[in-house]
Amino acid sequence: MRIDARQNRERVLSAARAEFTAHGGAASLNKIAQRAGVGPGTLYRHFPSLADLLVAIIAEDVTALCARGESLLGHPRPGEALREWLRAVAVHSSAMRGLVAAELLGAAQNPALSDCHTAIRAIGAKLLRRADDLRAEDLRPGRTGIDDLLTVVNAVAWAAEQTAHDPDRLDRLLALVTRGLP
Amino acid sequence: MRIDARQNRERVLSAARAEFTAHGGAASLNKIAQRAGVGPGTLYRHFPSLADLLVAIIAEDVTALCARGESLLGHPRPGEALREWLRAVAVHSSAMRGLVAAELLGAAQNPALSDCHTAIRAIGAKLLRRADDLRAEDLRPGRTGIDDLLTVVNAVAWAAEQTAHDPDRLDRLLALVTRGLP
């Protein structure tokens, strides 16, 4: 890829993050291009659809999230590891006015985002199983599955973004929601 | 109010419910008018802004929700009463693709919706306090407040609407979230 092309791609991604953060899902592609200092045609050359743009933005974070999860698999206290990772998921999902949470929950409709969702789910399932194993006597059919757990974490991440900003709220809601976990 | 005016008002409200249910926050006022069989001017005469339309729709449900809460204050098992009412809140908030949940969480920005939010909060606080009182020995500074509780309930109601429809999901998520409540 040509140097200027790569630079423009980065500038578009950066502008898109800013616009999505400012306006959530109502962000405009023309304004993203304008903020990036490129013409709309340039934006389209790099990202044929809005979904491509979102995937590119989200994918970077998801990679980091999965790496974090992998390393937490070696944490001496599995329950704590799970909570720490769920908090990282929530922070990630809070981005861009909760747009990330909304997209990930509806990821089934979008093949590219679906990969992100699958990756998160996989590492989350490992962390949850490891935490569960420590008290195997509690294993019961109805124990929380990773899908419901991630759905709830995404939900509170989104909710925390919808109201006036309160720095402690996300942690309070997460505590409420993960109460009863190993 | 003239008879035909009242009929049109009802038809607009009904069409709006249908359009919001189909398209969430992306519903179009012109299409609502079209579906109702009235001109756009008629819609504007009854509801000068989209917020007015939403408030009118939501307010009806909120009234019923508060009445339900009041009657549940006489329920012999306060904890069960609280859960039952929270489920009713969740069902209400799920309406229109989660738009109701989103609006109620951001209600602070909208005076009219804010009244709905306040009414719900008031009856919820009563139900929660009644449930808490039964085990007063557990009263601790960090016990869940009604605001966080309602936020979480709205959050899961919204989340349940974002994904493919699974009739059991809402109840599972609510159970997860209210685990640890009196």
Added chain:
DNA sequence: TGTACATCAGTGAACGCGCGTTCACTGATGTAC
């Protein structure tokens, strides 16, 4: 009860706007010699 009229709700074409998207043209980059 019947009729004439004033009121006000309803109409819908039309407006301006910003959106997503296209494409003929320009020009910078990287390469081959």
Added chain:
DNA sequence: TGTACATCAGTGAACGCGCGTTCACTGATGTAC
């Protein structure tokens, strides 16, 4: 190393579209006599 050229990224005016919103006009309703 220097130069000529082919490639392909960038440009941005322009398009069609559907949106929210307006307003001069029509007509139904309810009332007064």
